[in-house]
Amino acid sequence: MPTDPVRIDVTTPSRRYTISLGDGLLDRLTRLLDESGAPRRRFVVSSPLVWRFHGQRFAAAADAEAIIVPDGERFKQLPTVSRVYDALIRANADRASTLITFGGGVIGDLAGFAAASYLRGIALVHVPTTLLAQVDSAIGGKVGVNHAPGKNLIGAFYQPYTVVIDPSVLGTLPRREFRAGLYEVIKYGMTSSPTLFERIGAERKAIFARDPQILSSVIAESCRIKAAVVDADEKEAGLRRILNFGHTAGHAIEAVTKYRRFRHGEAVAYGMLVAAELAVARGALAAHDRQALADLIALLGPLPPISDVPIGQLMEAMRHDKKMVAGRLHFVLPTAIGATAIVDDVTEKEMTKALAHVGFMKSRAPSTSPAVS
Numbered sequence: 023m024p025t026d027p028v029r030i031d032v033t034t035p036s037r038r039y040t041i042s043l044g045d046g047l048l049d050r051l052t053r054l055l056d057e058s059g060a061p062r063r064r065f066v067v068s069s070p071l072v073w074r075f076h077g078q079r080f081a082a083a084a085d086a087e088a089i090i091v092p093d094g095e096r097f098k099q100l101p102t103v104s105r106v107y108d109a110l111i112r113a114n115a116d117r118a119s120t121l122i123t124f125g126g127g128v129i130g131d132l133a134g135f136a137a138a139s140y141l142r143g144i145a146l147v148h149v150p151t152t153l154l155a156q157v158d159s160a161i162g163g164k165v166g167v168n169h170a171p172g173k174n175l176i177g178a179f180y181q182p183y184t185v186v187i188d189p190s191v192l193g194t195l196p197r198r199e200f201r202a203g204l205y206e207v208i209k210y211g212m213t214s215s216p217t218l219f220e221r222i223g224a225e226r227k228a229i230f231a232r233d234p235q236i237l238s239s240v241i242a243e244s245c246r247i248k249a250a251v252v253d254a255d256e257k258e259a260g261l262r263r264i265l266n267f268g269h270t271a272g273h274a275i276e277a278v279t280k281y282r283r284f285r286h287g288e289a290v291a292y293g294m295l296v297a298a299e300l301a302v303a304r305g306a307l308a309a310h311d312r313q314a315l316a317d318l319i320a321l322l323g324p325l326p327p328i329s330d331v332p333i334g335q336l337m338e339a340m341r342h343d344k345k346m347v348a349g350r351l352h353f354v355l356p357t358a359i360g361a362t363a364i365v366d367d368v369t370e371k372e373m374t375k376a377l378a379h380v381g382f383m384k385s386r387a388p389s390t391s392p393a394v395s
């Protein structure tokens with residue numbers, strides 16, 4: 023039995039729109055697109071894999087011209103965006119066109135950027151197909167691509183007309199990708215909701231079995247948290263920074279291992295452990311809360327090993343992170359399950375110690391570089 027759809031409103035200064043979430047909603051796509059006011063000439067950008075699994079169902083539900091481009095982090099770059107432009111131009115897409123993204127975060131970000139920039143912007147709709155995209159990347163309006171030497175260096179804030187989330191497409195998602203998305207759900211629990219945090223552990227069997235009801239409500243809660251933060255701070259001037267919890271060390275871990283060893287969520291899982299370790303050392307977080315986080319992460323399954331990832335390289339990567347504002351690192355410190363504080367006085371010594379405690383590889387010679395703060 024399909025569950026009742028949930029509707030979550032997002033109200034940003036640049037656009038108001040609705041996230042619709044429910045098992046089987048993909049089959050009602052045309053009605054949802056029409057309700058959102060998305061222009062009738064529609065294009066769908068997807069990847070070969072997602073289209074193979076779910077393209078038929080999509081095509082039966084909505085009339086849209088398909089543009090298939092490769093996904094995966096190494097294709098999240100301007101040449102792939104260019105392929106989308108080429109297809110739009112060949113089809114004479116005009117400003118009264120809608121671009122629907124149908125895939126994971128990579129397709130959403132890169133095709134979203136194509137929509138933001140083609141003819142100075144055409145209507146955008148996200149239909150996310152990974153757990154990470156459903157709870158995170160499809161909400162909030164960040165679109166963009168990677169550019170040597172860094173991730174997400176080219177991009178825009180561009181809100182969609184609507185977001186349609188159908189958890190039933192997650193049935194084909196590999197378990198590792200599924201878990202990678204769950205770490206971002208843990209992040210929401212840690213920053214904003216002790217209840218959500220508890221639920222992940224308590225209901226993990228049903229979550230992993232992708233029970234439609236349980237999964238829908240966990241995704242809905244995550245979307246509500248992200249939507250509320252984005253409502254308050256569309257362009258990440260303040261509150262939205264809490265969503266970077268675990269991402270300072272997380273991004274460094276991804277960069278140092280060249281985006282090959284870890285899924286983004288896995289690196290964030292380690293990043294959260296590092297932040298918690300640092301918070302405990304400062305007396306800002308109780309040791310039992312840090313332990314609860316470590317236990318929950320461990321409960322979901324093994325993470326890739328880190329004992330050969332050098333702390334010196336992680337520190338170097340953090341110095342280049344985009345989250346530096348005027349030379350200061352804004353660091354999200356957990357203060358309890360469901361609460362954080364943003365600080366900008368984290369020293370290199372504290373960070374090094376926290377990384378060592380979590381199990382990263384100690385550098386041979388002490389670093390002589392200046393403090394990160």
Ligand SMILES: NC(=O)c1ccc[n+]([C@@H]2O[C@H](COP(=O)([O-])OP(=O)(O)OC[C@H]3O[C@@H](n4cnc5c(N)ncnc54)[C@H](O)[C@@H]3O)[C@@H](O)[C@H]2O)c1
Nearest residue numbers: 071094126127128129151152154155158159164191194195
């Ligand atoms: N815009 C934002 O606010 C934001 C937030 C978080 C992450 N991101 C970005 O999201 C990207 C990561 O997204 P992701 O984790 O979804 O990775 P992804 O898009 O690479 O998808 C992961 C893999 O799953 C496959 N896949 C997608 N849907 C599937 C399905 N239903 N069944 C089977 N396979 C499926 C894809 O083909 C791909 O191989 C990163 O580039 C990151 O920077 C953006």
Ligand SMILES: [Zn+2]
Nearest residue numbers: 206269286290
């Ligand atoms: Zn993330």
